């Protein structure tokens with residue numbers, strides 16, 4: 001099979017193993033070991049050796065108990081077997097089938113593992129609280145170490161990818177596969193129709209044979225306004241597509257284009273200048289139509305009469321209760337569907353799947369699965385692109401880039417999907433909410449790619465239809481692009497909307513494998529990650545492609561609360577996967593490489609970080625008042641590993657940021673958001689997952705708002721933190737920052753009053769930690785006490801936080 005003339009369609013380069021990185025890794029690792037040595041050696045001496053012996057006994061017995069539980073599984077229900085040979089001979093002498101008679105002899109032995117409980121209750125009392133606080137520090141540091149080791153798996157061996165679109169075109173221009181683009185929208189109030197149609201227009205304008213391109217919009221809001229907007233866009237596309245192609249403009253979302261290019265690119269060219277103005281005028285008209293309808297909440301009567309599609313809304317009683325609405329706005333096979341230059345237009349379809357209150361709709365996963373079925377009947381593209389409605393295509397070449405991977409003769413066969421990074425076009429200069437996902441996009445996903453493939457992150461991802469529909473990888477899997485297109489094309493008949501509608505009905509999936517083995521998986525708030533993981537576990541790999549010109553640009557959440565809620569959904573969904581049967585180290589064993597299993601855990605274990613972090617930002621500070629020292633004295637050599645690990649870790653992280661074209665201020669903001677997310681989003685995600693496991697709650701999907709009030713946007717532009725809404729998340733943030741402020745002030749007082757500077761010697765590291773927390777929380781104090789605008793902390797939160805912080809200090813002192 002090896003082809004000597006094989007010239008690849010893409011290339012992979014390993015990043016140079018940086019000596020500095022290795023040094024960093026080894027030295028921090030040694031530092032961590034020293035920290036643990038310190039923790040063990042310096043356990044508060046009140047408890048002394050006895051405490052440790054006791055803890056040792058505890059751990060040993062915990063192990064014995066767990067192991068004993070394991071061994072019980074083999075004792076639960078043993079069976080013995082007997083046979084009756086004589087009967088066998090009598091009856092079946094000639095044919096001799098086998099007969100077993102089972103006699104079951106149950107043997108239940110249950111020893112309640114009470115020993116462990118006894119250990120916990122009777123921990124030697126000399127050390128008491130101090131010992132326990134110390135053990136808490138130990139466990140937090142153990143967690144941080146393990147987690148840091150996990151994150152290293154994504155840094156070990158990053159790779160960069162490059163494509164050769166000219167070769168693709170030379171070899172395959174005539175037989176390029178059909179591509180279906182799925183755009184999802186859910187709610188026209190938080191996802192404005194104008195934004196959605198801009199996304200649709202940008203993907204319609206891909207540099208690709210239009211007769212092979214189909215765009216589907218799934219509207220989970222079932223909104224007439226959205227349909228109206230799409231209808232307007234289908235008309236505008238007749239002008240927009242030829243314009244894009246003629247002048248090769250980028251980006252191809254009209255809104256993004258006209259807001260960056262304020263005058264014709266080539267003023268000297270009168271033809272271009274005139275066309276530019278005409279198109280801009282047409283766009284402004286369309287924008288006005290759509291915005292007017294959105295603002296009044298009604299489609300104008302005249303527009304309604306122009307298209308039969310609006311009649312479908314006669315049967316809609318609410319967005320949660322309506323039959324399937326399916327409208328093919330442009331049918332690419334219709335000879336009349338052409339643009340102003342007589343070129344075929346891409347197929348354009350509007351779908352609002354059936355919704356009934358008694359059926360669970362499974363959020364985005366449900367929407368994508370309905371699209372998979374409907375599109376298989378209409379265009380049946382071999383390749384599927386999924387994009388969120390707020391993510392316009394920023395580069396008309398991305399589609400061909402993706403095909404370079406999927407169509408490569410040797411390595412392409414095994415690739416199930418090509419994931420582009422999630423980038424955003426509303427990030428402010430220093431990215432206050434750390435929305436840009438810079439380190440994930442520029443560092444970690446490159447490493448995951450080398451480890452076996454990035455996860456599927458829901459948007460900007462090109463899939464093979466087959467793999468999304470559950471196909472397993474086999475060595476002999478090979479698509480012959482020269483015949484495949486013809487095979488799948490239907491008779492060329494005009495597709496009828498009515499018969500297709502049942503494919504998107506509520507009852508269609510009953511008793512089928514949809515949502516389990518076929519299509520996107522149900523029941524998880526991060527349907528994308530779990531679906532990608534299971535594709536990889538079926539033997540496929542994925543690739544990550546991060547070109548200079550970003551492939552897609554989306555809308556990042558602007559108020560702080562939105563960002564935190566989004567991360568709550570992510571961390572919750574991720575932890576759910578970890579605790580489910582799909583846990584990568586279990587489910588992926590033997591199916592995906594070990595290093596990929598580990599890399600997955602970086603994200604799947606986001607949520608549990610909340611515990612160690614909360615401990616670390618609360619307990620050491622509160623202990624300052626008691627004079628309880630939890631870190632080595634400055635005069636002791638043990639302080640060195642602590643300082644080294646702190647400095648090395650943060651220096652490297654800053655270096656990584658700058659090297660990925662970030663700024664110092666942005667890195668600092670990222671550290672703050674890291675703290676915020678860990679103490680709020682992850683905490684809520686963690687507890688909710690546990691509740692869900694226990695069966696108390698069900699997970700939902702809170703759609704992130706893509707619009708903000710004017711004054712909120714203004715503050716965002718100025719990079720002023722937006723609190724505003726009363727939320728328990730803010731209570732936590734405010735309380736932590738106040739508690740640390742009180743501690744720090746108290747500590748300063750103690751240091752000043754202490755003439756021999758013994759306090760400083762003992763508490764320096766604790767004060768450093770506390771002081772850093774105060775500095776990083778400066779915006780919170782501003783929001784609590786100094787700001788007057790609407791984005792400040794609500795006063796209810798200020799009161800709560802002050803009271804809780806004072807109470808915490810009182811409790812800590814006694």
Ligand SMILES: O=c1ccn([C@@H]2O[C@H](COP(=O)(O)OP(=O)(O)O[C@H]3O[C@H](CO)[C@@H](O)[C@H](O)[C@H]3O)[C@@H](O)[C@H]2O)c(=O)[nH]1
Nearest residue numbers: 184185186220363364367388389457458459525526703704
């Ligand atoms: O019932 C629903 C809910 C959401 N969506 C769509 O799903 C997309 C993502 O929703 P959004 O509120 O923007 O969530 P994000 O957190 O920004 O989305 C990220 O995280 C999701 C998983 O949590 C992925 O599905 C997305 O692709 C990924 O961009 C949007 O286009 C929505 O219109 C639906 O179609 N139906």
Ligand SMILES: [Mn+2]
Nearest residue numbers: 388390554704
């Ligand atoms: Mn989004």
